[in-house]
Amino acid sequence: FTCINVVMREQCVLYALEIILLYSHLICFAIPTVYKPLTSVPASGLMSAPCLTPTPSSLNFDIFCQFSYHNKPYICDPSGALSRTEIEMLDASIRPLNFTTCFCEHPYSCQPSRSRVAIVVVPSTSIESLGVCDVSMEFTRPYTLAAAALIYAEELAHHWLEGCKADLMLVYIHSFDPGKLRKPYLVPLYRYNYAHLSRFSHPLAVARRRSIYAAIDEYLKGLDKIVSLKSVEVQSSVPDWAILVSFAFVALAFFSIYIGNCITNRIGSNYWQSKSGNAATIRLANERWRAGFGGGVMMQNGGVSMKSSMMFKQFNRRTKLAQNMQKI
Numbered sequence: 001f002t003c004i005n006v007v008m009r010e011q012c013v014l015y016a017l018e019i020i021l022l023y024s025h026l027i028c029f030a031i032p033t034v035y036k037p038l039t040s041v042p043a044s045g046l047m048s049a050p051c052l053t054p055t056p057s058s059l060n061f062d063i064f065c066q067f068s069y070h071n072k073p074y075i076c077d078p079s080g081a082l083s084r085t086e087i088e089m090l091d092a093s094i095r096p097l098n099f100t101t102c103f104c105e106h107p108y109s110c111q112p113s114r115s116r117v118a119i120v121v122v123p124s125t126s127i128e129s130l131g132v133c134d135v136s137m138e139f140t141r142p143y144t145l146a147a148a149a150l151i152y153a154e155e156l157a158h159h160w161l162e163g164c165k166a167d168l169m170l171v172y173i174h175s176f177d178p179g180k181l182r183k184p185y186l187v188p189l190y191r192y193n194y195a196h197l198s199r200f201s202h203p204l205a206v207a208r209r210r211s212i213y214a215a216i217d218e219y220l221k222g223l224d225k226i227v228s229l230k231s232v233e234v235q236s237s238v239p240d241w242a243i244l245v246s247f248a249f250v251a252l253a254f255f256s257i258y259i260g261n262c263i264t265n266r267i268g269s270n271y272w273q274s275k276s277g278n279a280a281t282i283r284l285a286n287e288r289w290r291a292g293f294g295g296g297v298m299m300q301n302g303g304v305s306m307k308s309s310m311m312f313k314q315f316n317r318r319t320k321l322a323q324n325m326q327k328i
Helices: 002-035 061-065 084-097 127-133 145-159 192-200 212-221 223-227 240-327
Strands: 099-101 115-122 168-173 185-190
Touching: 084 099, 084 115, 084 212, 084 223, 115 192, 127 145, 145 168, 145 185, 168 212, 185 192, 185 212, 192 223, 212 223
Parallel strands: 099 115, 115 168
Antiparallel strands: 168 185
16 A cells, blocks of 8 residues: 555656646746737738737737737737837837827727827738628729738728727738738828828838838838828819919910901901992992993984984975975
8 A cells, every 4th residue: 555655646746747837838838928929929820801800999909919018009010020129219200290099998098189090010911811801892802912902901990990090000011922922011091180191091112121110110200291281282172283274274265366356357347348449349330331321322312313303304305395396
């Protein structure tokens, strides 16, 4: 019995050591997922489809976006592509712009008087994953990576609509078709308070060798000029040059009408003058013709009457001569 007890004690000790080692391994693997970026999770499985990402109202959204790691509630970096130092430098570029986070449901308070911003780093996606989310076919199938990047950003903004109404959302897509094509794109989306800046919502291609921090920081440095543009500039849909050209065409039309009237009046006056001259000439010719015709008629009539009277006188003379001859 003593041997059996000793063997059982040794087995119990071994089991206890195995349990302790198992718990220690679990704790070692669990701590990095809470206090460090999700480097152990493959980047290809994170945010491949925008509709499958956790929403801001989900419980694990803070851990998903690594808010507890970098303490910047407007930067969602699930894959840990940005270091703390880089995030601090990005925050230094954003702070003068007076932005606040768009995730207002979380402990991080958002100020209503400020514009809301969100920066999202997407490790990888694919055109096929967009079709999974777009079941109702609201978007046309993209045939270019730039169009796919824009659709991804719009679908993600729609998916997070209830918990994040960002006036400006910067979506950085690191690659398409993981492991096959690395073509980074930075997509800014201007909405709500910045709806008048929607013309700047188009994907920007990023050089492959350029780091994520450099691409985002470069855009943030020029953001002040874009945000400072007022909505008054886009209220008039007709540009100034088009208005000037329209006035020039109207002035040219009036000038053409004036020139046309002058030419018409001059031609008309010359025509009527020539016509009146021709009429006078014709009238004079008619009068001359009438005078000549009348004189000729009178001459003809006079000749006939003279001839008839002479013939009558000769006839009288003959009759008288005949009567005298009879008397003899």
